[in-house]
Amino acid sequence: GTSFPLVSRGMNEVGLAAKLTCVICSRTRTVHVSSLKIRKTNVVSVMSPAGCPHVNGFKVDNWKQNLRVIYQCFVWSGSAETRKRKAKSCICHMCGAHLNRLHSCLSCVFFGCFTKKHIHEHAKNKRHNLAIDLLYGGIYCFVCQDYIYDKDMEQIAKEEQRKAWKLQGRFFPLFNPSVGPSGLHHSVGEKYSTWEPTKRELELLRHNPKRRKITTNCTIGLRGLINLGNTCFMNCIVQALTHTPLLRDFFLSDRHKCEMQSNSCLVCEMSQLFQEFYSGHRSPHIPFRLLHLVWTHARHLAGYEQQDAHEFLIAALDVLHRHCKDDNGKKANNPNNCNCIIDQIFTGGLQSDVTCQVCHGVSTTIDPFWDISLDLPGSSTPFWPLSPGGDGSTLNGESHLSGATTLTDCLRRFTRPEHLGSSAKIKCSGCHSYQESTKQLTMKKLPIVACFHLKRFEHSAKLRRKIPTYVSFPLELDMTPFMASSKESRMNGQYQQSVDVYSLFAVVNHQGTLESGHYTTFIRQHKDQWFKCDDAVITKASIKDVLDSEGYLLFYHKQFLEYE
Template sequence: MATTTLTPTSATPKLIKKAGSNEAETPTSPMQTSFGCHHIQPLMKAARQQAIDFYTKIIEGIRKDGNVGGKTYKSSHSADTTSQSTYICLQCSNVSSNRERHRKDHPFSVESNLGFVYCHDCRDFVYDPTFEEIRTGHETKKRKHLDLSSDDRRLMSSHAVSTPCAATGLRGIYNMGQTCFMSVILQSLIHNPLIRSFYLSEGHKSSDCDRDACTSCALDDIFTKFFEEEKHEGYGAVPMLQGCWKGGGGLAGYSQQDAHEYLGFILNSLHTAIADEDDEEGVMKKDGKDCECVIHQTFGGLYKSTVTCSSCKNFNSTLDPFMDLSLDIRVSPIGKKKKLPMTNSVQTVKEIPPMDLTECLDRFTSTETLGSDSEYKCRKCDSTEGAKKKLSLCRLPPVISIHLKRFSHSRTLKESTKIDTRVRFPFVLDLKPYLSSPPRKAAGNDMKTADDESKEAESPANYSLSKPVYDLSSVVVHKGKIDNGHYISYSKQGSEWFRFDDSMVVQVDEKEVLRAEAYMLFYVAQEFNVPA
């Protein structure tokens, strides 16, 4: 019997046919050679009959009319009943309202609606022949008629690929000559839920693309290799590098590049590859305000710039698209007294204290004064005395990229320096304080009305946020000096954090992530609505 694994990151179930499986084999026989995953095999060998008996009892219970046992779970206060799916432990009587493992040595749960087996180690539903035979054997005759025919199963098998339990996307990328700037951005895209969903659901088909050195085809190949092959060694991103050399201009060659500049290049390159260039409407949407491609729908937002005249208080508001937020970092040192250990004397030392990410956002959205030398002239009163300018976030994307300006370039000294100020960043970021207030009625005929501004801000994002609260997804770190440095990154998978240093992948704790000298931060919205 073929074994099927349903992967949450894929749009459709993928059929896996294990080597050595026998279609005519009796699932409950001791000669079983095919298992739903390699974690089930030890259980079936050590306590096969007990597992079968307990699973049978669970299936009979959830199929029984009026039974609420599988819907009753223990909360912190008492036993509660829910209409949602619960998870019944396969090795004891525990019922949980979520997929969290209640005991380390109990790795399997049974979903209470359809009886599917969930493996906590694989973090996925697994389809074991023994349990599947029991589950389908207890279904009604009407449901049995919905089972696939042998011809349909052969068709699925011939058009499916295997998805091993270990193919979870945790894989490093080889450094092919100072290409760490590319690797860290690619890792952030791999762990971006919307980009991952797009490519794993065949949003871009390489077989249908005739573009030369296409970066979208290269990224599609990366997702295929990372999520369909059970390999742990590094991956050589040669097709992606070739695409960068051909279309990236200054990115060609083996010199060190800036990760933030590469992010801008790869997002624009992916947008160009995904969007239909033959569509005239698509060409008109290149500014990103109304583009419906997955790149702009994932990263594209709008911020509002409001300029208020100091004389007549007339204001003018404009909306501009952004793909990331570039924030300034404090560079002014503060004098701090320190006691010298040898002489017991006190010396004043200038240090740059750490700052919070919210302080950077406060500076970004603070009011800026435009003086008389700013060439500002009010459209209403023709005053040149100055104005006040303020930025605010108007439309937030599902994934927001934050760039911290660590590299300072001086035109007078003609040199570049790196700013080492430590920026403390949170795991959960609330952007509500930085959102625009409801638009006011514009004064004068030379500006947009409040209704026009609202329509422009609301047009047409496929994803709408339920609340402006984000979870940290990835962190890009630049180590070393500006002319001789190295990029590494951290990304979260499930509830665990991993450090990606070229081809090396290491699990780390949250403290190491928070201590990182962040250069770029990627936050994913906790809740957003996907259109039907």
């Protein structure tokens, strides 16, 4: 479907046939071209593909150096300094937003939203034809109205990307033809590697020409789970984990290297489970091996009694963490200092600041967490009302209609300063005596996947009950206001940009009472496609069904990953 420009001066018309062979399936197709021109000397003169003709207007003077600077500072951002500069300066010059597919004009210093057409307006008014996507580095031509390919520009992009990876301590692509089928450049490390087919994989593709077309309605990865006797608590967590994007990519790329007996390794079983889920089979899976391993490694969950889904989640993450823990001595950038995939995805850092009421000295500790447990109105714990009330205002994408409690309310209560009182005096390192103090929790480091546990089950000496309070939760959640860095910025009178934005991808619900109930899960298959997983039965759900559900465990995935 590509048009080639032809030279017609001093030539005669002839008919010409060209044979095109696919390098993957080796099929050959003959293409007839009727209007080629040939010289009288019978030497065919066909120009090579020129690509986008509007690129030449950019390739003047020091265009290569200018393009490299853009990639270094505003696209790949290899160093921490350039990433900070990018976060501060890369905002739309029209609306001030930093998302909405921001593009930079290649002819002048202008950043504009692609989604809101601000970069299009600039290109039309200034007649600047080319812009660069600041997230992926693609070059867009406003005349051709498409992303274009230019060999020289692509080479510069790859070179600068590799330089940035080296600064970030990442691997080169996991499968690199120049290194061999299993070649890894171990001199630098990449957390989440790109994929390129090896010679062996290309050979397999040639011998298996059949392809499965994946559409937006594709249901690969959707599979029910048989209830083995009050095991809905396990099935709902398995559905959430198998639809966690980075965990799925890890297990489907065979990254786990087992150093224990495979029949007792929970990570090996999870790897097999992912293979089963994404095999394309539609019949419900029977997770008997997984249940046996859970009973073996988490004996408090053994038996056919109904268990708590949240308790199972923490136990499963703990066993997975122990079975795939990285023992190479390298420390990771999370509070657990562990390189295993569980800590890379789920571990965050919770900062606790205790302030002395006498000398105002602050004692800070940081603890790792896999989930955040939030109190609800209606519990025996005093709940500070935070909702604006029935004014219909919106905060963090959540509507405060009829005074409904929101997830943001629960997070604001979780991170509010708390006076410890005279009965809980702490020895101050400044005063060297026991003094009253205040305590405040904030997020020092957020995980890639944030799990929020709404404390619906209350167990106390006087009460054992379920709290049915409805909590409104959004599809997109901004965690920036709850960061320790935001607290410091507010104290210094500075504005903190919203960069820690999360998207909802799974919701675990509990129906029934404390003594008798049932767990189900809503999972997001594609951007706006949701499904309800009820053990072996999977049905399509609407976004309204998801947002109107009671909510027990909420799983959010970070929209933008930052390499440190």
